[in-house]
C-alpha cells in the first residue's frame with residue numbers, strides 16, 4: 001500500500017533512517033525525552049519546569065525566549081480574536097479602501113486592485129507576491145487557525161490538526177497585513193498633496209484586522225496545542241524520563257523542528273540525517289537544518305547581486321499632466337523628506353534601504369562566524385539575538401512594494417496623472433524574498449556547534465571525544 005511516509009522516505013532518505021510509522025516498534029532507535037526542551041537558536045537541551053500562566057521560559061545559555069504561557073484561555077482566547085479577524089477579513093474583501101478625486105474624476109480601489117493593476121502593467125510576479133501577502137495568506141492563516149482551535153477543543157485531537165499546525169507556523173510570516181497598512185499610509189501621504197483622497201470603510205476594517213491578528217498571535221500558544229496530542233501513552237514508543245537525572249550527551253539528542261518534541265538515540269546522531277517522522281506532528285526529524293550554510297549563502301549572494309539594480313533602477317514613475325520622471329527608492333525617500341514627512345521618510349529609508357543591507361551583513365557575519373569555528377560566548381549570544389532581529393524585520397521591507405501597487409491602482413487618470421511600476425521593483429521584491437528565505441534556511445545553532453558547544457549534556461566535562469562511546473543503559477523498549 002502506498003503511504004505518505006514511503007513517498008517522502010523515497011525523496012529524503014539517506015539510508016538506514018528509522019521511522020515510528022513503519023511499525024518497527026520492537027527496536028525503536030529513538031526514545032521521547034520527557035521534561036526537556038531544546039533552545040531553537042543555540043541548541044542547548046535543558047530541563048524545563050512546569051510553567052504556570054504568565055510564566056516565561058528563557059534559555060539558560062543565550063537568553064532566547066523558549067516558551068511563554070498565556071494568561072488567557074488556551075482555545076477561547078485566540079478563538080475570539082480569530083473569529084473577529086475572519087469576520088473583518090470577509091467584509092474587507094468587498095469593501096473599498098480609498099477614493100481618489102482629481103478635478104471631479106474619481107477612482108476607487110479595493111484590496112484586490114493593487115495586484116490586478118500590477119498584472120495589467122505586465123508585472124505578474126509582483127501581482128502574485130502582493131496578492132499572496134495581502135489577500136490570500138491572511139485568509140488562509142485565519143481559516144487554518146479556526147480549524148486548529150476547533151480540532152484542539154475536542155477531547156481526541158483529530159489527525160489532520162498536526163499537518164495544519166505545522167503548516168500554519170510556516171505560512172504565518174507570509175501574511176503581512178500590518179506591513180500593508182504602513183504601505184497604505186505611505187501611499188496616502190503621497191496622494192494628499194496631489195488630489196482629494198477620501199478614506200473608505202475598508203481602511204478601518206484593515207486596521208481592525210491588523211489589531212485582531214496581533215491579538216490572536218499573542219493569545220495563541222502552539223506549545224499547548226501540541227500538548228493536547230500526548231505521545232506518552234503511545235504503545236511501543238520508548239520514554240526517557242529526564243526529571244531529576246543528568247541529560248544524555250547532546251550529540252545523542254535531537255528535537256522536532258515543528259513541534260519541539262525531544263528525542264534521544266542510542267548513539268551520536270548525524271546532523272543532517274533523516275531520522276524518520278515525528279510521532280507527534282508527522283514532520284521529518286533532523287538534528288539540524290539541511291545544508292543550511294550553503295543554502296543561506298546562495299540566497300544571500302543572489303540577494304546582494306539583485307540589491308544593486310533594485311537601487312539603481314527606477315521602481316515607479318509618477319506622471320502629472322504629462323510631466324514627471326521615474327523615481328528610485330532613494331529619490332522616493334528624498335521626496336518624502338522634502339515634503340516635511342520626516343518620520344515616514346525615515347521609516348521608508350530604514351525599511352527599504354537599511355533593512356536589506358543589515359540582513360545581508362548580519363547573516364554574512366553569522367556564516368563567517370560558523371566558518372571560522374571560534375567565537376566567545378558573548379559574541380555568540382549577541383549574534384543569536386541579532387538572528388532573531390533579522391527574522392523579525394525581514395518582512396517590513398515589503399512596505400515599498402505594497403505602496404507602489406496601491407499607488408498604481410489608485411492613480412489611473414491617463415494624461416492627467418498616472419503611476420506605473422518600473423523594473424526596479426521586481427529586483428527589489430526579489431531582494432526582500434531572497435533575504436527572508438536566507439534567514440529562514442540558516443540554522444543559528446551551527447554557530448554554537450562550530451564554536452565547540454552542543455557536544456555534551458549539562459554536568460559533563462567539556463573534554464570531547466567521550467560522547468561517541470557513551471551508551472545509554474536504559475534504551476531498551478518499554479513493555480507496552
Ligand SMILES: [Zn+2]
Nearest residue numbers: 039042059062
Ligand atoms: Zn539558547
Ligand SMILES: [Zn+2]
Nearest residue numbers: 256259278281
Ligand atoms: Zn514534531
